[in-house]
Amino acid sequence: MASFKITGGRKLKGELIPQGAKNEALQILCAVLLTKEPVIIHNIPNIRDVNKLMELLEDMGVKRSKMGDGVYKFEADDVSFDYFETQEYKDKAAELRGSVMLLGPMLGRFGRGKAPKPGGDKIGRRPLDTHFIGFQKLGAEFSYDAGDSFYSIDGSKMKGSYIWMEEISVTGTANVLMAAVLTEGTTTIYNAACEPYLQQLCKMLNSMGAKISGVGSNLLTIEGVTELFGCEHTMLPDMIEIGSFIGLAAMTGSEITIKNCRIPELGIIPDTFRKLGIEMEFRGDDIHIPAQSNYKISTLIDGSILTVYDAPWPGFTPDLISIILVTAIQAKGTVLIHQKMFESRLFFTDKLIDMGAQIILCDPHRATVIGLNREYNLRGIRMTSPDIRAGVALLIAALSADGTSIIDNIEQIDRGYQNIDTRLNAIGAEIVRV
Template identity: 65%
Template sequence: MASFVIEGGHSLSGDIHPQGAKNEALQIICATLLTAEEVTVHNIPDILDVNNLIQLMRDMGVSVSKKDIGTYTFKAEKPDLNYLESDEFLKKCSSLRGSVMLIGPMVARFHKAMISKPGGDKIGRRRLDTHFVGIQNLGASFSYNTEREAYEISADGLKGTYMLLDEASVTGTANIVMAAVLAKGTTTIYNAACEPYLQQLCKMLNRMGAKIHGIASNLLTIEGVDELHGTEHTILPDMIEVGSFIGMAAMTQSELTIKNVSYENLGIIPESFRRLG
């Protein structure tokens, strides 16, 4: 069994570069399915969940190219829709919780989706009601295939509506937003999540041609459009990682330089640690 041996009493120094945020990366990568044009994403973290999703995109027929460290291009011109119903696809989804965010883009653009119960860390209740109910409100139908242990989702065409989310779920809001941007009419989402990573997704979608209003608030209004286009996007640094580095410097009374932190998105984290000092 692996272990860490930590010897205290030493000052720290130097520069630290936080990696891109995993939770934002999973949303952004799924969102590239919403257009047939090329999307370039920078600062993608080199971690297992993200790498597995990137490989899953390749398996789905998305053209994926690594341009530099942390920079990839995605072009979902002609995904393999037959693969999206295969046992292999469902098996891979079952081991990757972020795969649930494929539902919104796939139903919005291809009018159908199939996905197994997603895996992921066991950190308490992580229900999917917000995802399913929100997309159902837009006109999709859900059924559970007991033989394949998979959800089957279909929609002839999504239509805008108003909804009150019972939970301000970040991934749930992201999934609903990705579905609503290509729905007919206007969608109003009350009690929407407003965290920085969700804001980043909405800003990227707007650059692609979506019409999302109320970004950074708990009330989102989305005017559906016919299609989206390519864009370029840079993922925020992981705020939990940045906060941990700040805490590490404070607790050891050390001087560290944390670069590329996107300070304006850190909220109360810097002030909290300043008061501790």
């Protein structure tokens, strides 16, 4: 198990280029199974979860060749179904939350699929019912072996159908969508997720010959086709990393420019950070955050306390709730953080409290942050990263703190952030990987 040793209190200055979007990558990589022709993907992030998924695809028989930095060509013309019966497949797929999205392409192209119960962050209940109910409405039949946590699905009788998504799930929508594009007839997905990453998947599939309309809305209509073809696709920059860098600049009082942000795709993310008093300037497609000695949390029109909560797109993404919370620690004012989706995501606040933050954990979903207004700094401690987003929130806290902090279990951070220590050290941080 690796750790970060962080010397806090340093001002950072310079430019950061966000990596390719992790959440988009997991969907796009699964989609290469939908065609036997070559698919070229640009801006793939070099992170643990994505690398593991690419390795899993190779084990399945997908040919992968590197064409440049973050650019790969995939060819799924000889997928081995014998591999899905192996213990190795079960073990590797179980380590990845994103592996469940292999089922949709398997069903669409091959009419059958198998997958173990996936892993991922331990941030609360993450049921897969939405995925399987969608498959069932297409006519698939599935069985679940509770003894070895293995799902088997028969999609040989699938037909286009009307599907109401009981949960606005990004991965659930992506999975059902990928099954539907090669399913005979018309499929309508209502209450669909419409995050930019899902829009990217739709655009890629349409470029491969799929017929998807309603992209960007919560109502998708899919006319099934018999075959998809090769394509070339470039992924968005990671909006979660962009938000993390905005919070990092504010907490450390640093001047940072985030390059090539695709600002129109960020939705309300910049404005949500502005509500905490963080200044930023859009320079073309770059975001410049000046060094601020203080930043003040807005109140509502009647003077009551601001609430920041997560919601399906175009609402505020739940993956940045941890970053908003840690950024508020040194603001002036008070904010209520309401994490609606996952009931375990705020439990990392006990570590921030140990560092000197004034936070009241009201219940598993809500925390009140009383800003310190830089009247005193956090203090360095030893802590453990419980999940990807909390891990980076703790890293931001440590970089702003007095003294030395150690963060254990940084494999969680590496799952979602590419060479984060090297990139931050390049603009003045002091992070040692132990």
